[in-house]
Amino acid sequence: MPSLSVDVGGLRLKNPVMLAAGILGTTGASLRRAALAGAGGVVTKSLGTSPREGHPGPTVVQVECGLLNAMGLPNPSYREFQEEIEIARTGGAPVVASIFGSSPEEFAQIARGLKADAFELNLSCPHAENYGSELGRFPAMVEAVTGAVKAAADAPVWVKLTPNTADIVELGLAAQRGGADAVVAINTLKAMAIDIESGCPILGNGLGGLSGQAIKPVAVRCIYELAMRLEIPVIGVGGVGSWEDAVEMMMAGASAVQVGTAMLKGYGVFEEITGGLSRFLERKSLELEELRFMAGRRS
Amino acid sequence: MRPLDCVIQEVRSEAPKIRTLRLDREIDPAPGQYAMIWVRGVDEIPMSFSGPDTITVQEVGIATQALFSLGAGSSIGLRGPLGRGFVLRGDRILLIGGGVGTAPLAFLGEQARRSGAEVTSLVGFRSSEEIIFETRFEALGDTIITTDDGSVGIRGRVAEGLKQLDLSEYSQIYLCGPELMMWDIISRARLHSGKIQACINRYFKCAVGVCGSCCLDPEGLRVCVEGPVVSADRLLESEFGRYRRGPTGGRGPCRG
Ligand SMILES: Cc1cc2nc3c(=O)[nH]c(=O)nc-3n(C[C@H](O)[C@H](O)[C@H](O)COP(=O)(O)OP(=O)(O)OC[C@H]3O[C@@H](n4cnc5c(N)ncnc54)[C@H](O)[C@@H]3O)c2cc1C
Numbered sequence: 001m002p003s004l005s006v007d008v009g010g011l012r013l014k015n016p017v018m019l020a021a022g023i024l025g026t027t028g029a030s031l032r033r034a035a036l037a038g039a040g041g042v043v044t045k046s047l048g049t050s051p052r053e054g055h056p057g058p059t060v061v062q063v064e065c066g067l068l069n070a071m072g073l074p075n076p077s078y079r080e081f082q083e084e085i086e087i088a089r090t091g092g093a094p095v096v097a098s099i100f101g102s103s104p105e106e107f108a109q110i111a112r113g114l115k116a117d118a119f120e121l122n123l124s125c126p127h128a129e130n131y132g133s134e135l136g137r138f139p140a141m142v143e144a145v146t147g148a149v150k151a152a153a154d155a156p157v158w159v160k161l162t163p164n165t166a167d168i169v170e171l172g173l174a175a176q177r178g179g180a181d182a183v184v185a186i187n188t189l190k191a192m193a194i195d196i197e198s199g200c201p202i203l204g205n206g207l208g209g210l211s212g213q214a215i216k217p218v219a220v221r222c223i224y225e226l227a228m229r230l231e232i233p234v235i236g237v238g239g240v241g242s243w244e245d246a247v248e249m250m251m252a253g254a255s256a257v258q259v260g261t262a263m264l265k266g267y268g269v270f271e272e273i274t275g276g277l278s279r280f281l282e283r284k285s286l287e288l289e290e291l292r293f294m295a296g297r298r299s
Numbered sequence: 300m301r302p303l304d305c306v307i308q309e310v311r312s313e314a315p316k317i318r319t320l321r322l323d324r325e326i327d328p329a330p331g332q333y334a335m336i337w338v339r340g341v342d343e344i345p346m347s348f349s350g351p352d353t354i355t356v357q358e359v360g361i362a363t364q365a366l367f368s369l370g371a372g373s374s375i376g377l378r379g380p381l382g383r384g385f386v387l388r389g390d391r392i393l394l395i396g397g398g399v400g401t402a403p404l405a406f407l408g409e410q411a412r413r414s415g416a417e418v419t420s421l422v423g424f425r426s427s428e429e430i431i432f433e434t435r436f437e438a439l440g441d442t443i444i445t446t447d448d449g450s451v452g453i454r455g456r457v458a459e460g461l462k463q464l465d466l467s468e469y470s471q472i473y474l475c476g477p478e479l480m481m482w483d484i485i486s487r488a489r490l491h492s493g494k495i496q497a498c499i500n501r502y503f504k505c506a507v508g509v510c511g512s513c514c515l516d517p518e519g520l521r522v523c524v525e526g527p528v529v530s531a532d533r534l535l536e537s538e539f540g541r542y543r544r545g546p547t548g549g550r551g552p553c554r555g
């Protein structure tokens with residue numbers, strides 16, 4: 001069997017298939033369950049400085065090609081979450097804390113107060129006022145937040161980027177200048193669905209973010225552009241639901257991938273993807289590392 | 300699935316703060332399954348089916364109040380049927396319910412009766428005014444009623460009624476009601492936990508098994524898709540009856 005273990009952004013993962021932020025990441029037990037089901041690493045729900053209930057429902061809408069969500073960053077605050085991280089760790093995979101704030105200082109405060117194997121900075125949630133992409137679409141802010149967290153944290157720092165911008169590479173370069181150990185791309189694409197019987201926006205928040213199959217080609221393009229220009233690793237996320245998707249993302253330049261919406265199919269997706277990935281490498285007589293950015297070398 | 304537009308055909312008052320809404324379509328739910336009910340402009344909340352085309356709502360807060368303000372002819376959005384419902388096992392079943400939690404049990408009892416099972420019910424309420432579905436349960440078979448104030452039936456909690464029953468006689472026991480009431484029954488009926496199916500509540504947001512809001516410790520059971528009907532065996536080993544998470548995901552006490 002080919003080895004699937006990877007070193008990425010300061011972490012060693014037993015395989016490159018992780019659980020994405022905000023997906024079954026509300027409790028230590030659900031994170032541990034993902035690790036036990038075969039995830040190479042798990043990312044928590046995004047954590048802020050104070051408790052938030054999130055947006056009113058509907059918080060998700062299933063559309064033909066994917067999922068729309070506007071959860072609104074519900075979380076019990078980072079102080080309440082340390083215990084959940086400890087539980088998650090018993091699953092045997094690294095636990096990455098996703099964090100958000102409204103300023104570099106808030107991000108740094110959380111990174112100082114929380115113990116995790118790495119931090120993933122949510123500079124990309126498209127539907128929460130004063131947070132996420134409202135900061136993350138400005139390169140200078142991305143750099144400042146990254147720098148502040150790097151100075152405060154004693155763990156690797158990953159920066160999760162928004163695709164809702166004209167040039168994602170600008171944002172990636174800003175994260176790199178700030179000292180990021182990796183970038184994660186992409187968060188959801190700003191989107192909306194309307195109920196035609198009533199004319200009402202369906203999501204409680206009106207606007208939300210699109211994820212799942214529909215966004216995979218966008219994610220692949222973003223990863224490719226980032227991998228072309230950045231020195232730090234890129235972690236790919238957006239529409240990965242099969243081993244073929246994972247291979248494609250790695251060929252675009254991803255060192256590891258994260259699975260979000262495909263968890264709709266249940267926890268079995270991790271073994272499905274890692275199993276398929278192993279068999280593919282075996283069939284092609286390739287090492288995992290050789291997949292990375294293959295498309296860049298062949299274009 | 301996008302929310303399905305459903306028109307309310309009829310509104311029936313069951314008790315001062317409990318109403319049954321009949322919808323204009325049958326979406327073929329199994330008893331114990333639920334729907335996410337979207338009150339446009341307000342919120343989307345989980346509701347069990349109390350019949351093939353009905354939900355029975357207790358007014359407790361903003362969204363249920365908004366549902367109460369809707370009359371026949373108004374419409375709601377509905378995602379469902381969702382989750383795993385009750386599984387009928389054997390031909391001599393016992394239903395144990397409390398308050399509005401009796402709603403999915405009445406639906407289950409009627410289905411079980413049609414397929415030939417013998418149905419016994421033990422249902423508890425706060426007082427005589429709060430009794431719902433009395434005639435539905437009585438039509439199914441032997442029915443024991445308890446009220447906290449003793450105004451009807453046995454005085455006291457639902458568990459008081461257990462004294463009149465021999466649990467070993469039943470092929471399967473179905474439970475739904477306030478968490479502490481269910482916990483009380485399960486703890487007393489530990490010996491029979493392998494044949495108790497309980498329909499439980501957690502804070503649901505996505506209802507499709509991705510957000511993590513409803514997960515039950517310590518397994519991380521996704522109640523919205525792997526429940527809401529869960530075997531008592533599993534509940535005995537879980538957070539159930541001890542704590543539950545609210546909208547932030549933080550732990551809080553179990554009320555009622
Ligand atoms: C599977 C399931 C089936 C249910 N079936 C019924 C039923 O048949 N009849 C009925 O009257 N009620 C039922 N409920 C409870 C019902 O969903 C809540 O009473 C309702 O959501 C309250 O909303 P609110 O805005 O009026 O109250 P709020 O003021 O928002 O909250 C009051 C309490 O209701 C609970 N609650 C609020 N929102 C949710 C939510 N999204 N998910 C779960 N709990 C919530 C919380 O415990 C809260 O403390 C069910 C719940 C679940 C999970």
Ligand SMILES: Cc1cc2nc3c(=O)[nH]c(=O)nc-3n(C[C@H](O)[C@H](O)[C@H](O)COP(=O)(O)O)c2cc1C
Nearest residue numbers: 020021022046069122186187211212238239260261
């Ligand atoms: C229900 C839901 C909640 C999410 N919550 C978060 C979050 O808290 N923080 C974050 O950085 N991304 C969050 N995301 C975005 C995902 O992590 C991921 O970037 C995106 O969904 C694309 O991947 P996918 O197509 O595999 O879902 C969420 C996505 C969904 C569907």
Ligand code: FES
Nearest residue numbers: 504506510511523
């Ligand atoms: S309510 Fe989202 S996982 Fe169950």
